[in-house]
Amino acid sequence: MRLHLVELILFSTYAELRAERARSYLGVLWWIIEPAMNMAVYYLVFAVVLRTSQADYVPFLLVGLTLWQWFKSCVSHGGYAIWQQLPLVRQVKVPVQVFPSVQVLADTVKFVFILALLLLILWGYGYSPNPAYVALLPVLLIELVFATSVAYLVAAAMPFLPDLRFVIEQVLQVTMFMSGVVFALDVVPQPWRGVFMLNPIAVLIDAGRGILMHGAWPNWSALGVVALISLALYVGASLLLLRLTPRYVKLPA
Amino acid sequence: MNAPLISLENVGVAFNAQVRVGAPRFWALEEVSLTLRRGERLGVIGRNGAGKSTLLRTLAGIIEPDRGSIARAPVSCQLLSLAVGFMQHLSGRDNAILSGLLLGLRRRDIENRLPAILEFSELGDFFEQPISTYSTGMLARLGFSVAMQVDPEILLIDEVLSVGDAEFAQKSGAALRARIHGGTTVVFVSHSDGQIREVCDRAVWIEHGRSVMHGDVDDVLRAYHATSPQPVAA
Numbered sequence: 001m002r003l004h005l006v007e008l009i010l011f012s013t014y015a016e017l018r019a020e021r022a023r024s025y026l027g028v029l030w031w032i033i034e035p036a037m038n039m040a041v042y043y044l045v046f047a048v049v050l051r052t053s054q055a056d057y058v059p060f061l062l063v064g065l066t067l068w069q070w071f072k073s074c075v076s077h078g079g080y081a082i083w084q085q086l087p088l089v090r091q092v093k094v095p096v097q098v099f100p101s102v103q104v105l106a107d108t109v110k111f112v113f114i115l116a117l118l119l120l121i122l123w124g125y126g127y128s129p130n131p132a133y134v135a136l137l138p139v140l141l142i143e144l145v146f147a148t149s150v151a152y153l154v155a156a157a158m159p160f161l162p163d164l165r166f167v168i169e170q171v172l173q174v175t176m177f178m179s180g181v182v183f184a185l186d187v188v189p190q191p192w193r194g195v196f197m198l199n200p201i202a203v204l205i206d207a208g209r210g211i212l213m214h215g216a217w218p219n220w221s222a223l224g225v226v227a228l229i230s231l232a233l234y235v236g237a238s239l240l241l242l243r244l245t246p247r248y249v250k251l252p253a
Numbered sequence: 254m255n256a257p258l259i260s261l262e263n264v265g266v267a268f269n270a271q272v273r274v275g276a277p278r279f280w281a282l283e284e285v286s287l288t289l290r291r292g293e294r295l296g297v298i299g300r301n302g303a304g305k306s307t308l309l310r311t312l313a314g315i316i317e318p319d320r321g322s323i324a325r326a327p328v329s330c331q332l333l334s335l336a337v338g339f340m341q342h343l344s345g346r347d348n349a350i351l352s353g354l355l356l357g358l359r360r361r362d363i364e365n366r367l368p369a370i371l372e373f374s375e376l377g378d379f380f381e382q383p384i385s386t387y388s389t390g391m392l393a394r395l396g397f398s399v400a401m402q403v404d405p406e407i408l409l410i411d412e413v414l415s416v417g418d419a420e421f422a423q424k425s426g427a428a429l430r431a432r433i434h435g436g437t438t439v440v441f442v443s444h445s446d447g448q449i450r451e452v453c454d455r456a457v458w459i460e461h462g463r464s465v466m467h468g469d470v471d472d473v474l475r476a477y478h479a480t481s482p483q484p485v486a487a
Binding site: 004022091092161162250 | 272313314317342351
């Protein structure tokens with residue numbers, strides 16, 4: 001049973017990526033071009049037009065955006081997943097966790113491409129690989145667990161509250177600014193800075209920047225707290241989905 | 254007589270009428286009781302909206318009852334579902350694998366059956382093409398060929414006994430009848446007395462979500478028609 005689910009999730013992810021590739025003329029290239037265009041917009045606004053004076057601003061921005069966009073696409077795509085698959089849920093007996101998981105996995109595959117591009121850019125800027133790169137693995141893993149949990153929660157609620165569609169993008173936008181993606185949280189006055197740093201994504205982005213730009217090891221205790229929050233959230237969200245499963249099929253078509 | 258594979262006791266199923274907190278629910282099944290034994294071929298009859306399809310999906314385990322109880326023996330039970338999870342931009346082959354996985358098959362089992370699917374569907378080179386290029390008939394052939402690879406111990410059929418154009422309809426109908434009469438336990442929903450008589454050895458009559466009568470096909474059909482206007486001859 002378990003192995004069957006793994007097979008289903010993996011093949012659905014392949015199918016999702018494959019279908020997405022077939023839907024456009026440039027196909028896979030969009031996995032790079034779309035986030036690159038997004039980054040270019042922020043670069044133009046904050047680095048060129050507003051002349052943000054912070055040293056290292058461009059790599060600072062790129063690392064933040066890369067880690068943020070991964071989280072954001074997992075949550076927005078994963079969040080829609082069950083709602084969009086309700087017709088299928090009415091047809092076959094399949095655990096609903098599959099649907100957000102597939103979206104998260106597909107976005108993670110795309111993220112790997114963007115991460116590779118980011119590393120190339122950083123090396124071009126002179127930020128060489130360093131021993132602290134080892135710590136990237138736990139940082140990314142924690143982000144994956146956190147993003148999956150949030151995606152599960154949104155996905156669980158969306159079929160009962162389709163109105164979430166109108167809110168989710170706005171909430172994500174605000175969260176982005178509160179995560180120190182485009183400006184350093186150092187400029188935020190206390191006590192707000194303390195509040196902002198409760199945000200797991202802010203901690204993860206901070207750790208990512210430290211590793212990639214300064215060769216610094218992450219703040220393990222802060223990271224540990226985020227890891228615990230993410231795991232607890234993951235267990236909670238999975239249980240919630242399990243509990244709500246019998247109710248999706250009874251929603252009106 | 255052998256032990257029941259599935260037995261339903263006073264089963265009720267309610268749906269939400271709207272996506273809104275406190276929205277009223279309506280009971281698609283009010284109170285259904287029946288037993289299904291190994292090798293039995295049970296026909297489900299009843300008027301439109303009586304709850305026949307809901308009953309099938311409840312038997313399949315897709316819907317859980319809101320009241321009453323279901324006891325099931327550890328056997329596989331599947332609704333014959335065509336083109337489940339098909340994606341437009343994927344090839345016939347990829348869709349066959351995806352659909353098979355959704356229907357509960359293991360990856361290697363589907364891979365092993367791909368040649369059989371290709372042969373039965375008569376798709377030829379189109380098998381490797383995206384299904385967005387398929388005609389309706391080709392899609393029906395692929396859907397049916399995949400669905401037939403799932404071989405549950407209890408087969409649930411909602412109306413469909415054959416698909417596709419005249420030629421394939423004959424072939425698919427023959428394949429399905431061979432499966433039905435090959436000893437599989439079957440639950441079959443139909444509006445056609447003829448098909449119920451042909452396929453089933455027992456019948457249950459569902460009226461407004463309640464099981465009114467359960468027994469021999471001829472007895473149930475006779476009682477059903479006695480209380481209702483005869484179907485208008487086409």
